[in-house]
Amino acid sequence: MRRVLVLALLSVTLPVAAWADGIDLINHFGTITISNAGITSKGSQLSQFNGLNSGHSMGSVSFSTGALISGSIQTGGTFSSAGSSFKVIGIGNGGQPKGVIFSGAFVGPITWTLVSQTGQSLIFQLTGGLAGTNGNGNTVSGTTTQMFHTTVAQLQKGIVHITSGHTQLTAAPEPGTLGLLGLGLLGIGRQVRRKMLVSSRPA
Structure with a gap:
């Protein structure tokens, strides 16, 4: 969960840095x-x-x-x-x-x-x-x-x-910054998907 939050934070802060x-x-x-x-x-x-x-x-x-x-x-x-x-x-x-x-x-x-x-x-x-x-x-x-x-x-x-x-x-925004933003969002998507799969398995 901590990793998900960190990635989410990056997805918010990277666009701000790109327009600084x-x-x-x-x-x-x-x-x-x-x-x-x-x-x-x-x-x-x-x-x-x-x-x-x-x-x-x-x-x-x-x-x-x-x-x-x-x-x-x-x-x-x-x-x-x-x-x-x-x-x-x-x-x-x-x-x-x-x-x-x-x-x-x-x-x-x-x-x-x-x-x-x-x-x-x-x-x-x-x-x-x-x-x-x-x-x-x-x-x-x-x-x-x-x-x-x-x-x-x-x-x-x-x-x-x-x-x-x-x-x-x-x-x-610089291309490199946009690339990092894309990776961050991709990571969030993967983490959310994994947690959904785990929670959907029968106990």
């Missing part, structure tokens, strides 16, 4: 230049990493997209992920890693949405999927949502300001 390389980060400030050729960010600061907040810049977040493939910059549209990039660098001053935290690119269409317009003031949102590697070299994927503010006049010049962004990335 998650990244949750927030960025603020900076600008983007936007045109039909694409979007390029500049000067956005990493302000929070996995719940850690030092009160100062913790690094940088930079990204770029491919060209506009549908819709318009003024009213909302879709940008291509071809030739895109997304990179997060930590400076190690608040518990976050020093160096590359994430390096990758957008995957699939990137949505550019006009959220609201009040007079000449505009609020936009950018959302898209991401894939790449974390600082440990493990493959991760997830999504990012970036919020922006600008004015009609600034947008005509391709100038938009980053309000904030939220990026969540999760590591995919």
Whole structure:
């Protein structure tokens, strides 16, 4: 029975370990230049990493997209992920890693949405999927949502300001981990079957 319980415990803890390389980060400030050729960010600061907040810049977040493939910059549209990039660098001053935290690119269409317009003031949102590697070299994927503010006049010049962004990335389970999980479940099945056979025999 003890062996069965140990195997059961492994079946619960192994999936948790497989997803332990998650990244949750927030960025603020900076600008983007936007045109039909694409979007390029500049000067956005990493302000929070996995719940850690030092009160100062913790690094940088930079990204770029491919060209506009549908819709318009003024009213909302879709940008291509071809030739895109997304990179997060930590400076190690608040518990976050020093160096590359994430390096990758957008995957699939990137949505550019006009959220609201009040007079000449505009609020936009950018959302898209991401894939790449974390600082440990493990493959991760997830999504990012970036919020922006600008004015009609600034947008005509391709100038938009980053309000904030939220990026969540999760590591995919490694094949070896999945293999161990499968063996654990198989062991549990065998133990349960044996006990059922024993209990079903006449006394």
